[in-house]
Each structure stands twice: as C-alpha cells, then as structure tokens.
Amino acid sequence: DAGVTQSPTHLIKTRGQQVTLRCSPKSGHDTVCWYQQALGQGPQFIFQYYEEEERQRGNFPDRFSGHQFPNYSSELNVNALLLGDSALYLCASIQRDGNEQFFGPGTRLTVL
Amino acid sequence: AQSVTQLDSQVPVFEEAPVELRCNYSSSVSVYLFWYVQYPNQGLQLLLKYLSGSTLVKGINGFEAEFNKSQTSFHLRKPSVHISDTAEYFCAVSEVGVNEKLTFGTGTRLTIIP
Numbered sequence: 001d002a003g004v005t006q007s008p009t010h011l012i013k014t015r016g017q018q019v020t021l022r023c024s025p026k027s028g029h030d031t032v033c034w035y036q037q038a039l040g041q042g043p044q045f046i047f048q049y050y051e052e053e054e055r056q057r058g059n060f061p062d063r064f065s066g067h068q069f070p071n072y073s074s075e076l077n078v079n080a081l082l083l084g085d086s087a088l089y090l091c092a093s094i095q096r097d098g099n100e101q102f103f104g105p106g107t108r109l110t111v112l
Numbered sequence: 113a114q115s116v117t118q119l120d121s122q123v124p125v126f127e128e129a130p131v132e133l134r135c136n137y138s139s140s141v142s143v144y145l146f147w148y149v150q151y152p153n154q155g156l157q158l159l160l161k162y163l164s165g166s167t168l169v170k171g172i173n174g175f176e177a178e179f180n181k182s183q184t185s186f187h188l189r190k191p192s193v194h195i196s197d198t199a200e201y202f203c204a205v206s207e208v209g210v211n212e213k214l215t216f217g218t219g220t221r222l223t224i225i226p
Contacts, residue, residue: 031212041219045214048213056210056212099206100161101212
C-alpha cells in the first residue's frame with residue numbers, strides 16, 4: 001500500500017504566478033482533504049473533495065481551488081500567489097465513513 | 113466551531129524521563145480527538161485517537177492520552193521518552209459526524225535531551 005502521495009516535493013514560484021499541487025489518496029479512500037501549514041503553525045483546513053465536488057471549505061479565499069478526478073486523486077490550485085502563501089501543503093485522505101485521516105508527506109511551496 | 117489550545121510551544125525533557133504534552137479544546141458539539149506527530153520534513157502520523165468509550169487511549173510508540181470531558185482536555189503522556197521521540201506534536205479535533213475537517217492546535221515541539 002503506497003499510502004498518500006503528493007507531488008511535487010518542493011516548488012518555488014514568484015508572486016502573481018499560479019501553482020498546481022497533486023495528491024493521490026491511500027488505496028480504498030474516496031475523500032481528499034487539503035491543509036496549509038505555515039511555518040511554526042498547525043495545519044489549517046482548506047477544503048474537502050468527495051465524489052468530485054467540494055464539500056466543505058475552510059477560511060481561504062477563492063484563489064484556492066481544487067479538483068477531484070474519477071480515480072479519487074486531487075489537485076489544489078492557487079492563483080495570484082502571495083508571499084503569505086508560502087507553506088507546506090498537506091493532503092490527507094479518508095474513507096467516507098471513516099474517522100482517521102492519513103496524511104501525505106506534503107509539498108513545500110516557496111513564493112518569492 | 114472548534115478550537116484547540118496547546119499550552120506549551122516547546123517542551124525539553126531528559127531521555128528516559130516521563131513527559132506530558134497538554135491539549136485543551138473548545139466545542140459546542142461532541143468531538144473526536146486526535147494526536148499527530150510530525151518528524152522533520154515529513155507529513156503527519158497518527159499517534160492515537162479518542163472516539164468514544166474508555167477515556168484512556170493507548171497509541172503507538174508507547175504514548176497514551178486521557179480524555180477529560182469536564183476539563184475539555186486530552187493530554188498526551190509517555191512514561192519514558194527516547195531520543196527518537198524528538199518531533200512536533202499536534203492535537204486535533206473533529207466534530208462527530210464531520211470527520212473530514214480537522215482543527216489543529218499550534219503544536220508542541222518535544223526535544224529530548226541525552
């Protein structure tokens with residue numbers, strides 16, 4: 001079992017650019033959640049995808065959007081990058097009726 | 113909405129000594145409680161979880177936590193720490209029935225002193 005995988009590992013962008021991060025859930029999981037972890041902080045919930053739709057959303061602007069594919073994998077897109085978007089972006093997967101989220105290793109995004 | 117407070121941002125402990133990492137939460141509804149560990153440059157790994165039943169929960173790597181509803185606490189303990197326990201520890205809650213959204217505390221950095 002490969003667990004949750006994320007790509008890329010690291011990414012450097014400049015202000016105003018757009019970025020796409022990718023996540024493959026753990027085998028058997030159908031729900032993907034994205035979190036942003038700023039340096040020295042706990043992860044903050046961005047949104048959840050289930051059945052290819054956004055189901056819940058945290059307190060993040062519309063610049064943050066996502067997508068889920070039929071194979072349950074997911075993308076996180078961030079437009080018009082700001083310096084404050086620099087963070088570790090974590091993907092987690094969970095079975096719809098489950099109670100435990102499994103996290104990937106994260107993508108470290110640096111905005112210059 | 114829920115919130116989580118981890119009272120200690122850093123905890124230094126001598127090797128083989130006991131440790132307690134404190135976590136308090138606030139919620140108007142019933143919650144599930146979790147402790148996650150994050151090693152440097154890695155994602156989060158679940159240590160243990162409280163869903164219901166016995167208030168004393170045992171997890172991996174010798175950790176345990178006790179749910180105290182009256183004090184809204186979920187403190188993490190280990191009787192004897194090892195160098196390999198050096199990591200960041202996060203307490204988290206989710207609303208019962210809304211398991212997809214975790215609310216995390218700001219974390220406690222546990223440093224083991226040889």
